[in-house]
Amino acid sequence: MEITFAVLLWGVRILFLVLLYLFLIRVFSSLQRALATENTIAARPTGLAHLVVQRTVRGAFRVGDRLPLRAVNGLGRDAGNDIVINDEAASAKHALVEFADGEWWVEDAGSTNGTVVNGEVVRSRERLQYGDELAIGRVALRLEQ
Amino acid sequence: MTSPISANIRSLTLTLALAFLVTSIGAAYWTVLASDQLANDPFNPRLIAATNDRPRGAIVDRNGSPVATSEKAAAGFIRSYKDRTLAQVVGYASPKFGLSGVEAAYADSLIGQDPADPVSIWKARYLGDRAPAGQVLLGIDLKIQKAAADALGGRKGAIVALDPRTGAILASVSVPSYDANQVVDPSKQDAAFDQLSHSPDHALLNRVAQGLYPPGSIFKVVTGAAALENGFDPTKKLRVDDPYQADKSWGDYFVRSASHAHGLFDMSDGFRLSENIYFAQVGLQIGAAKLTDYAKRFGIGSTPNLDLPAAKGQLSDSGSIDRPTLLADTSYGQGELLVSPLQMALIYATIANGGVMPTAHYATEVRDADGHVVRQIAPGPQGQVISPNTAKTLTTMLVGAVSGPGAFAFGAKIPGVNVAGKTGTAENRPGEAPHGWFVGFAPAENPTVVVAVIVENTAEGGVTAAPLGGQVMRAALGK
Amino acid sequence: MIHAQAAVPLGRGRFTELSLLIWVATLAITGFVAVLATETSSFRPTAVVVPAVFLALMLSLHVFLVGIRFRGDQILLPIAAGLTAIGLVLVQRLASDLLLQQLSWSIIAAGAFAATIVVPRDLTALARFKWTWALLGLLLLIAPLLPVIGREINGARIWIKVGPGSIEPWEAVKILLVIFFAAYLEEYREVLSHAQRRIGPFPVPPVPYLVPIVAMWGIAMLVMVFEKDMGATVLFFGIFLAMLFLATGEAFYAIIGLGLLILGGIVAYQLFGHVQARVDTWLRPFDEDLRFGTGYQLVQGLYALANGGLIGVGLGNGMPDRIPIVWSDFVFDAFAEEAGLAGAIALLALYLVFLYRSPASRFPSLPTAARRL
Numbered sequence: 003m004e005i006t007f008a009v010l011l012w013g014v015r016i017l018f019l020v021l022l023y024l025f026l027i028r029v030f031s032s033l034q035r036a037l038a039t040e041n042t043i044a045a046r047p048t049g050l051a052h053l054v055v056q057r058t059v060r061g062a063f064r065v066g067d068r069l070p071l072r073a074v075n076g077l078g079r080d081a082g083n084d085i086v087i088n089d090e091a092a093s094a095k096h097a098l099v100e101f102a103d104g105e106w107w108v109e110d111a112g113s114t115n116g117t118v119v120n121g122e123v124v125r126s127r128e129r130l131q132y133g134d135e136l137a138i139g140r141v142a143l144r145l146e147q
Numbered sequence: 148m149t150s151p152i153s154a155n156i157r158s159l160t161l162t163l164a165l166a167f168l169v170t171s172i173g174a175a176y177w178t179v180l181a182s183d184q185l186a187n188d189p190f191n192p193r194l195i196a197a198t199n200d201r202p203r204g205a206i207v208d209r210n211g212s213p214v215a216t217s218e219k220a221a222a223g224f225i226r227s228y229k230d231r232t233l234a235q236v237v238g239y240a241s242p243k244f245g246l247s248g249v250e251a252a253y254a255d256s257l258i259g260q261d262p263a264d265p266v267s268i269w270k271a272r273y274l275g276d277r278a279p280a281g282q283v284l285l286g287i288d289l290k291i292q293k294a295a296a297d298a299l300g301g302r303k304g305a306i307v308a309l310d311p312r313t314g315a316i317l318a319s320v321s322v323p324s325y326d327a328n329q330v331v332d333p334s335k336q337d338a339a340f341d342q343l344s345h346s347p348d349h350a351l352l353n354r355v356a357q358g359l360y361p362p363g364s365i366f367k368v369v370t371g372a373a374a375l376e377n378g379f380d381p382t383k384k385l386r387v388d389d390p391y392q393a394d395k396s397w398g399d400y401f402v403r404s405a406s407h408a409h410g411l412f413d414m415s416d417g418f419r420l421s422e423n424i425y426f427a428q429v430g431l432q433i434g435a436a437k438l439t440d441y442a443k444r445f446g447i448g449s450t451p452n453l454d455l456p457a458a459k460g461q462l463s464d465s466g467s468i469d470r471p472t473l474l475a476d477t478s479y480g481q482g483e484l485l486v487s488p489l490q491m492a493l494i495y496a497t498i499a500n501g502g503v504m505p506t507a508h509y510a511t512e513v514r515d516a517d518g519h520v521v522r523q524i525a526p527g528p529q530g531q532v533i534s535p536n537t538a539k540t541l542t543t544m545l546v547g548a549v550s551g552p553g554a555f556a557f558g559a560k561i562p563g564v565n566v567a568g569k570t571g572t573a574e575n576r577p578g579e580a581p582h583g584w585f586v587g588f589a590p591a592e593n594p595t596v597v598v599a600v601i602v603e604n605t606a607e608g609g610v611t612a613a614p615l616g617g618q619v620m621r622a623a624l625g626k
Numbered sequence: 627m628i629h630a631q632a633a634v635p636l637g638r639g640r641f642t643e644l645s646l647l648i649w650v651a652t653l654a655i656t657g658f659v660a661v662l663a664t665e666t667s668s669f670r671p672t673a674v675v676v677p678a679v680f681l682a683l684m685l686s687l688h689v690f691l692v693g694i695r696f697r698g699d700q701i702l703l704p705i706a707a708g709l710t711a712i713g714l715v716l717v718q719r720l721a722s723d724l725l726l727q728q729l730s731w732s733i734i735a736a737g738a739f740a741a742t743i744v745v746p747r748d749l750t751a752l753a754r755f756k757w758t759w760a761l762l763g764l765l766l767l768i769a770p771l772l773p774v775i776g777r778e779i780n781g782a783r784i785w786i787k788v789g790p791g792s793i794e795p796w797e798a799v800k801i802l803l804v805i806f807f808a809a810y811l812e813e814y815r816e817v818l819s820h821a822q823r824r825i826g827p828f829p830v831p832p833v834p835y836l837v838p839i840v841a842m843w844g845i846a847m848l849v850m851v852f853e854k855d856m857g858a859t860v861l862f863f864g865i866f867l868a869m870l871f872l873a874t875g876e877a878f879y880a881i882i883g884l885g886l887l888i889l890g891g892i893v894a895y896q897l898f899g900h901v902q903a904r905v906d907t908w909l910r911p912f913d914e915d916l917r918f919g920t921g922y923q924l925v926q927g928l929y930a931l932a933n934g935g936l937i938g939v940g941l942g943n944g945m946p947d948r949i950p951i952v953w954s955d956f957v958f959d960a961f962a963e964e965a966g967l968a969g970a971i972a973l974l975a976l977y978l979v980f981l982y983r984s985p986a987s988r989f990p991s992l993p994t995a996a997r998r999l
Contacts, residue, residue, distance in 0.1 A: 008274040011663050015273075015940030018656045019965060022972045025649040025708060029979055032642045032701050105698060131695075155875045159868055160982055167978045171971055177931035178967040185932030190917065190925070192948045193933060272939055 050101055053085070056135060057142035062088040069143070074100040077138060078111070091115055091139030099130070106130040106145060115139060187254060190245035197258040197277065199223045199242070204257040204280035206237055206249055208289045209315075209511065215250070226250075228327040232296040233287065235353035236319050236455065236509060239327040244340050247351070249509060252454045253283045256513045256521070263513070263522035279516035286315030286511045294622030295320045298615040303603040304582075305354035305488045308619050311496035311588060311597045313525065314505030317623060321354040356457035359485040360601055363573030364421045364609065365584045366480030366491075368498060368541055371414060373441035374429050375537045381414035381544075391424040393431055393471060400472050402427045402479070405572070418544040418569065419551040421609075423479040430478025435468040438478060444532050445494045445504075447486060452506050452526065460485045481574055492599035495586045498545070499567070499594035502538040504529040542567050546591045549613075556585060558613030561621050565591035568616060570609025580604040585612035589620045596623040640692050646704030647688055650711050651681050657715035657941060664942030665722075673718055676729045680714060683736050690740060703739075705980045710735075712961070712973065719942060720960055721953035756809035763802035766795040767845065771852055783853045796858055800865070807866060810838065811873035818874045842866045843883070847890045854900050863887055923949060927956045930963040938966030 055067040063069070075084040078096035087096065093113035100107050109127045110117040117124040118137040130136070136143045177185075185191060202217035202224050215237050217224040226240050238248020246254055255261060259278035260268045267278040286309075295306040295318040308318040323346075329339035343351050352358060375381060387408050390401035404424050417425035430438055442448070442462050450459040463483040468474050476482035489507060497504040506526035513522040533541075545567035549556045556570040568587020575581050583602040588594040598619045605611045658677050662669065684707045691703070710732055717728045752759070769786045770776040777785040786795055811818070846863040849855060867883040870876075894901040903920050906913075911921035911928070926949040933944060946952050946960035962970040 006274075008276055011660070011942075012273045012940060014656060014660045014663065015943065015964075016937075018653070018660055018941055019937060019968055019972075021649070021653045021656055022712075022965070022969060025646070025653055026972050026975055028646055028649055029701060029705060029708075029976070032646060033979060033983065035642075036699070036701060155872045158875075158877075159872060163981055164978060167974050167981075171974055174931070174962060174970045174974070175967055177928055178934040178962055178970065179936060181928075182932045182935055185929055188929070191929045191932075192926075193929065193945055196945060196948075273943070275943065 051106065051132070052146050053099075053136065053143035054146050055141070056144050057137075057140065059089050059140045062141055068146075071099065071101070073102075074098070076111075078113075087138055087141050089139040089141055092141070096138050097124075097136075099136075108136060113138075187251075189247060189251040189254070192242075194246060194254045194258065195240060195242050197260075197271075198240070198280070201277070202280060203240060204259065205282045206253075206257070206285065207282055208285050208287045208292075209317075210288065211284075212289050214285070214287070214289075222333070225333075226327075226331045228331075230289065230292070231324050231326055232292060232320050234324045234327050235321045235351065235355075236285075236287070237327065239330045241331045241336060241340075243336055244330060248353070248455060249283060249285065253510055253513070256281065256283055259516070261513045261521045264515070281513060281515040281521060282518075283510050284512035284514065285509055286310070286313075286317060287319065287509070288317050288623075291318040291619065291622045292320065294318070295619045298618040299600075299602070302605070303348070304601045305358055306598065306600045306615065306619060307355040307488050307492050308596055308598045308623055309492055309496060309505075309507060311499040311505060311594050314493075314496070314507045314528075315511055316507060316509050317596065318619065319353070319355045319509070321352070321358070323348045323350045325350040353455065354488065354601075356451070356453055356455060356487055356489045358487055358601070359458050359460050360487075360582050360584075360603075361573040361575070362480040362484055362486045362491060363571030363582070363584055364423070364480050365569050365571035365586045366484060366486070367418065367421070367426050367478075368494060368545070368569065369441055369445055369447070370426050370430050370433075370438060370478045371418070371541055371544070372445075372498075372533050372537055373437045374414075374433050375540055376441070376533060377433050377437050379429065379433060381540065384411035384413050385425055385428050386410075387412050387422055387424045389424060391427065393428075393475070397472060402475050415544050415547050415551070418548045419554050421548070421555050421570065426479040427475035430474050431471065435474045438474065439468055441533075442477075445497065446490055446529075447484070451487075451489055451493060452529065453489065454508050454510055454524070457489060458487050460487055460490060480571060488599040488601050491584070491586045492597050495568075495588055495599070496597045497532050498538045498541050499588040499597055500528075500538070501535045502531050502533040504532045542591055545569055545587065549587065555609060556587065556613045558610060559585060559587050559617040559620070561589060561617055561624070561626055564589050564620075564624060564626065566617070566620065567591040567594075568613070570613050572608025572610075575604070580606050581608045583608040583610070583612040585609060585616040587613075587616050587620070589624060596620055598623075640688065640696075640700050643688055643691070643700035643703055646701065647684055647707060650684065650704055650707045653708065654681060654711035654715065657712065658718060660941035661715060661719045668722065670722065672725050673722065676718075676725050677711075677714060680711065680729060680732055683733060687736055687739065691743075694743070696743060699983065702980065702983055705976055705983070709973075709976055709980070713957075715941065716957050716961060717953065719964075720946060720957065724953065752805050753809035753812065756806050759802045759809075760806040763799045763806060764845070766799045766802070767849065769795055778854075783855075796855075800861075803862070804865060804869070807869045811869055815873045818870075818876075818879075839870070839879070839883070843886050843890070846887065847894070851894055851898055851901070856901070856904050860887070923951070923955065926950065927952075927959040930956070930959045934962045934964070934966045934970070936966050937968050938962070938964045940964060 050073065051071045052068040053071060055063040055065050055069070058065055069085055072084060076095065076098055077083055077085045077087060078094050079087055079089065079092045080094040083095070093115070095111045096113040097111050097117045098109040106129070107127055108117060108119060108124055108130050110124045119128055119130065120135055130145050132145055132147055134145050136145065187194070198217070200223055203226065205213050205217070206215040207213050214228065214230050214233055216227050218227045228234070228237060228239070236248055238246065238250040240246050240250040250257065257280055259280040260271050261281070262268070270276040271278065291308055295308060299306055299320055299322055301322065303322055305322070306318065306320045307316060309316045325343055329335045330343070387404060387410055389404035389407045389409060392401050402424050404422060406420060408420070408422055408424070412420070412422050412425040416422065439462060448459055448462045448466065451457045461483065462468065463473060463477065468477055473482050477484055493504060493507060505528050508524055508526055510524050512520055512524060515521050546565055548554050549559050549566045549568045556568050559566050559568045566587055566589040568585060571584030573582040573584060583605040584600065586599045588597040598616045600612045600616045600619070602612050602615070654677050658673065662673055687703060714725065714728060717725050770783050775786045776783060777787050779785050786793060843863065846859050849859050849862060863883065867880045870883070871880045891901070895905055907916055907920045907924060911917060911924040913921065917925050930944065930946050930949055933939060938944070941964045944960070944963040946956070946963050949956045949959060952960050958970070961973060
């Protein structure tokens with residue numbers, strides 16, 4: 003069959019379908035990789051990242067302590083928290099630090115004195131970057147890998 | 148305890164995924180499974196749009212005489228129909244009202260995309276490179292068609308002639324007819340179509356395949372065949388005393404003889420004199436199960452395999468014969484039976500063809516624009532319905548019914564040819580004149596044509612119909 | 627461990643996103659070429675400018691995300707871009723005079739996308755004013771019924787007159803009501819899911835909390851009967867039931883709600899001609915008395931689907947223009963005719979991944995999950 007404009011055009015039309023599927027396959031493989039990553043992270047109990055104590059009060063941590071983080075971590079004075087902060091200025095349930103969507107987030111849990119990141123009060127939910135300083139009561143913690 | 152929202156999200160996502168699956172199945176159904184049926188739906192604009200700017204293929208009779216062609220008009224091409232008596236068979240191809248008849252059934256062939264030609268289909272579908280349209284050749288012979296149309300004259304009814312060896316339909320007349328040219332003429336189409344679709348005469352209906360009538364005596368061959376194949380002795384004489392009832396349980400219900408007969412009848416007499424009481428007794432002797440079985444074998448109550456729309460008729464309202472009076476009435480063709488002329492023609496074609504039922508078809512060939520045959524349309528036979536011996540016995544009796552002493556169907560006689568046939572006078576709704584039937588074939592020793600005639604509402608019944616059958620057979624045999 | 631460590635996309639480039647966007651670009655260009663090559667006679671410059679602007683827009687969104695070191699999902703943006711690209715190709719195919727309008731909506735959407743990332747998410751503000759949103763949504767919902775500004779187009783009274791044209795307030799209503807539902811359900815979640823009493827398997831929450839559920843059902847029925855928009859009814863009530871389920875985890879709420887909807891539908895079917903016509907058309911569009919009347923559009927749509935087959939007739943090569951208002955109502959059918967079952971399934975799969983990926987990002991708060999609905 004001679005290659006006419008019509009045949010070429012048909013080729014382009016078929017190419018569109020082929021590209022659509024190649025795109026779909028790439029989407030699926032990316033999805034699979036992303037899910038594998040996220041599942042691995044979720045399966046790891048600790049050691050995702052650490053909060054390193056910068057400032058503290060008597061009876062709480064020592065400066066330089068590395069506190070391992072889970073995927074979801076409750077912070078506060080109460081003994082039921084993942085990270086117990088032994089400071090009267092901290093509320094019983096003070097804040098929540100969690101790993102979601104490939105990022106770290108901090109959320110104030112309705113504390114009396116508020117949660118502060120890099121000197122700014124957390125209003126509802128803020129993204130945390132590595133190196134950010136999180137202040138709860140008189141304790142200061144830095145997010146590190 | 149409150150379930151965590153993440154679990155709820157998972158459940159909801161799963162539910163929605165199921166909804167997507169259902170949607171995909173729906174898409175698969177409409178795009179692939181229902182595709183063929185919808186692609187050839189007579190109202191699908193794609194079929195007619197393919198021939199907006201180019202001629203549609205011609206429809207021709209078996210000798211190549213055109214019955215439908217495309218003519219160049221001011222706006223694109225317009226269809227021209229040559230033979231009004233073939234209106235319901237050929238149909239119309241209207242951009243507004245869709246397709247009907249052969250125009251619909253062979254729509255793909257008429258736009259140069261016959262299913263037997265995948266290369267043309269592929270080129271048209273994907274490259275927009277449409278092959279010039281070919282022709283569809285009908286089994287119709289315009290000479291026989293004219294004889295049939297002349298025979299029926301203006302009377303309401305139908306005539307079908309077919310070749311019992313192949314099932315090819317040679318003539319097909321349905322009266323009243325209409326002028327399909329008006330349906331495709333942009334200036335007249337609305338008025339014409341409106342009038343046609345509301346006409347009480349149902350001119351759009353192809354009475355040959357879609358008209359349903361009580362058969363009357365022409366059905367007696369089915370009772371006869373059932374009896375012969377179940378050890379019934381056709382020479383045994385039965386007493387006929389008009390009026391007849393099997394026993395007192397029938398109350399005031401009687402089977403009546405058309406000739407008020409009293410005497411002894413064998414099966415030949417029964418056919419020759421069309422004796423209802425004889426066949427009522429035969430039916431009662433063989434029983435409802437056997438009669439039902441043979442009626443079904445002969446295609447009563449099922450849609451005939453045809454390339455145009457066809458009605459299926461019925462054995463009875465309930466589909467079974469559930470009481471002795473209904474069995475008696477059905478045995479001579481009344482009761483609640485409904486059949487189309489085509490179904491009756493096929494039953495007689497089976498007898499003519501040594502017990503093998505052919506498959507009826509209007510078109511016989513598809514040709515491309517160069518005249519090469521793309522596809523032969525030759526559906527094989529439906530199968531052996533009755534034994535060759537039974538067929539032979541019935542043929543002999545049907546010859547007697549035309550030319551025996553006092554035979555009812557004498558009007559169908561052709562000099563020098565043995566004609567087999569049977570008249571019927573089908574009782575209708577009370578107060579309406581009966582329908583007149585004739586079904587027959589010739590030459591009896593080696594049949595080449597079967598004809599079924601129905602004349603609606605005629606006082607003389609079968610006597611009116613028989614000579615019309617004779618005329619058509621004569622034209623078909625060239626006598 | 628080492629493998630997972632390497633795959634965690636922290637602080638590096640967004641290569642997955644970039645490579646997927648390149649696929650989108652190839653797809654969009656091929657689609658436009660196929661459509662334009664078929665309709666060379668009606669060529670307009672927008673057919674080249676619009677896809678170019680769109681692709682530049684997607685690229686700049688990507689650069690923006692890289693720039694702010696956004697470490698979130700890399701798949702959602704390319705899927706949205708891919709779907710929008712297919713949308714643009716189809717607008718060019720079916721109603722090329724609307725192409726510029728479609729692009730402007732894409733630009734607005736891209737802006738909104740960027741804004742949700744930059745602007746701090748203060749969802750409490752949305753929650754605090756929930757009754758305001760509800761009232762506003764309700765007003766917009768009934769606005770088309772008002773005498774002067776309301777309009778009935780093609781048998782549905784869902785439009786309001788604004789200046790020379792008319793808009794469909796329903797689109798805004800959807801978002802407002804979702805915000806309201808989310809805030810309301812977040813607040814009363816505990817009460818609703820801790821039903822003290824049960825009748826058999828059915829939870830019976832305290833009566834005052836049931837009032838909004840019944841009210842929502844009532845509104846849905848009003849929309850069906852007076853605005854004659856069956857689609858909006860089902861979507862509106864469907865969103866509500868889905869969110870009720872998200873909040874409470876009680877499938878029985880959804881089942882009861884569906885039951886109510888079906889019940890209301892049956893009653894409306896008996897009482898109102900337009901509901902009856904719509905249902906009949908859906909059930910048997912090919913009926914002699916419907917196929918040229920109310921069923922016409924649907925039947926033409928089904929013909930288009932049937933012409934699609936497995937791989938379609940190719941972009942630009944079908945006859946979707948036989949469907950009335952195809953560019954607004956039957957775009958899927960048009961796509962399925964030209965891209966076939968293969969294309970249709972790919973399209974559905976893209977939507978499914980989009981859907982799956984959204985809640986899978988595991989935001990724990992209800993308003994965020996709801997927004998993705």
